[in-house]
Amino acid sequence: MDLDRTSPGPQVPLEPDELLDLDRRHVWHPYGPMPGRTAPLVVESAAGVRLRLAEEFCGRRELVDGMSSWWSAVHGYNHPVLNEAAHTQLERMSHVMFGGLTHEPAVRLAKRLVDIAPEGLEHVFLADSGSVSVEVAVKMCLQYWRSRGRGAKQRLMTWRGGYHGDTWQPMSVCDPEGGMHELWSGVLPRQVFADAPPSGFEAAPDENYVRHLHETVGRHADELAAVIVEPVVQGAGGMRFHSPAYVRALREACDEHDVLLVLDEIATGFGRTGALFAAEHAGVTPDVMCLGKALTGGYLTLAAALCTPRVAEGISRGEVPVLAHGPTFMGNPLATAVADASVGLLLEGDWAGEVRRIENGLREGLAPAAELPGVTDVRVLGAIGVLQLGHDVDMAAAARAAASSGVWLRPFRDMVYAMPPYVTSDEDVSAICSAMLAAASEG
Numbered sequence: 001m002d003l004d005r006t007s008p009g010p011q012v013p014l015e016p017d018e019l020l021d022l023d024r025r026h027v028w029h030p031y032g033p034m035p036g037r038t039a040p041l042v043v044e045s046a047a048g049v050r051l052r053l054a055e056e057f058c059g060r061r062e063l064v065d066g067m068s069s070w071w072s073a074v075h076g077y078n079h080p081v082l083n084e085a086a087h088t089q090l091e092r093m094s095h096v097m098f099g100g101l102t103h104e105p106a107v108r109l110a111k112r113l114v115d116i117a118p119e120g121l122e123h124v125f126l127a128d129s130g131s132v133s134v135e136v137a138v139k140m141c142l143q144y145w146r147s148r149g150r151g152a153k154q155r156l157m158t159w160r161g162g163y164h165g166d167t168w169q170p171m172s173v174c175d176p177e178g179g180m181h182e183l184w185s186g187v188l189p190r191q192v193f194a195d196a197p198p199s200g201f202e203a204a205p206d207e208n209y210v211r212h213l214h215e216t217v218g219r220h221a222d223e224l225a226a227v228i229v230e231p232v233v234q235g236a237g238g239m240r241f242h243s244p245a246y247v248r249a250l251r252e253a254c255d256e257h258d259v260l261l262v263l264d265e266i267a268t269g270f271g272r273t274g275a276l277f278a279a280e281h282a283g284v285t286p287d288v289m290c291l292g293k294a295l296t297g298g299y300l301t302l303a304a305a306l307c308t309p310r311v312a313e314g315i316s317r318g319e320v321p322v323l324a325h326g327p328t329f330m331g332n333p334l335a336t337a338v339a340d341a342s343v344g345l346l347l348e349g350d351w352a353g354e355v356r357r358i359e360n361g362l363r364e365g366l367a368p369a370a371e372l373p374g375v376t377d378v379r380v381l382g383a384i385g386v387l388q389l390g391h392d393v394d395m396a397a398a399a400r401a402a403a404s405s406g407v408w409l410r411p412f413r414d415m416v417y418a419m420p421p422y423v424t425s426d427e428d429v430s431a432i433c434s435a436m437l438a439a440a441s442e443g
């Protein structure tokens with residue numbers, strides 16, 4: 001047999017129509033029906049902040065990405081440094097199991113994360129996705145209390161309006177109303193919900209709300225393993241910003257009542273809100289912190305749950321002294337090598353200046369939206385811009401309006417929002433703002 005091992009033979013490219021037909025019939029998309037009802041755009045390649053489409057859409061073949069592929073592609077696409085990290089690692093090994101084996105990319109990444117995370121987080125559990133890292137965080141907390149002979153502490157508290165992922169434990173702490181998981185309210189573990197935090201990053205903290213947080217933690221302390229929230233920005237639950245004072249209040253309440261605090265920084269981590277981690281706005285160290293999304297610069301799926309020695313030692317002193325969790329692809333060398341390069345690239349560059357520049361561009365470009373009929377709020381924090389509408393957005397019409405302005409946006413529920421890659425030029429930020437205004441007017 002004459003097998004040429006370096007080439008699988010020429011692949012016949014799929015015609016766009018054929019591709020879309022197969023996609024519709026066989027491939028689930030996020031929160032989508034099967035078969036699909038609306039045709040997605042086919043992306044051929046991406047570089048910098050631009051997505052290149054297989055076919056023209058609304059007169060455009062290229063779109064500026066206003067979404068960073070769901071907060072992840074902070075350095076833009078096809079970045080030479082990240083490509084190089086991936087190539088180099090690929091030639092060594094793309095994967096080996098993590099049980100009984102270790103490797104440099106995972107160790108380097110863990111050390112780097114510990115170095116930059118809020119003081120006191122020293123141990124890193126690498127997971128495959130954000131949702132899984134939340135599962136691990138919850139397991140850590142429940143096991144901590146069980147190990148300490150307080151097995152009744154197995155519920156979670158959060159505030160309304162949050163989003164923590166799509167697997168079971170994360171779903172149970174997502175906003176219980178109008179959110180993506182309402183269907184399962186009778187089936188999910190029943191958690192404790194405080195009211196949603198009052199809006200406004202710079203708003204003076206509401207003393208009544210702070211008291212409400214303290215009371216809710218206090219009332220349920222005997223059954224609470226942990227409080228879990230997104231600090232400062234609630235992302236997929238509604239893109240709302242709140243005062244860091246409420247995160248501090250939760251830290252104090254948790255300390256007072258012997259409850260652990262988990263901060264989900266999967267969306268906010270790596271500079272998005274103007275601080276490297278949103279917990280820094282509050283000057284708080286959580287007991288467990290979840291990271292994901294921008295961790296690999298949007299190249300590969302990877303997440304992490306970091307914890308303090310108190311949590312790790314608590315677990316280790318228990319009857320079952322190990323954390324029984326070990327995904328097949330835990331610590332994947334390719335993903336950890338790219339993540340290490342991506343975090344390195346971020347830290348070497350002026351990420352804070354870039355985020356501030358984008359923040360200013362969004363503030364200026366979105367200001368006129370306050371005059372638009374149907375827009376009830378315009379808010380910007382770091383490299384996040386949101387137009388709140390008084391009605392549910394027509395997603396297809398809004399996406400078309402944005403694309404006509406040369407920008408890819410994916411509005412949802414009652415808002416049009418953007419979180420551009422940090423490398424987005426002023427000109428492209430301004431195009432994103434125009435596209436958001438167009439989407440808000442026509443969606």
Ligand SMILES: *Cc1c(COP(=O)(O)O)cnc(C)c1O
Nearest residue numbers: 129130131163164165235266267
């Ligand atoms: C996206 C997100 C998750 C879930 O991460 P996946 O990688 O999609 O599983 C969890 N928490 C927050 C805050 C997120 O934004």
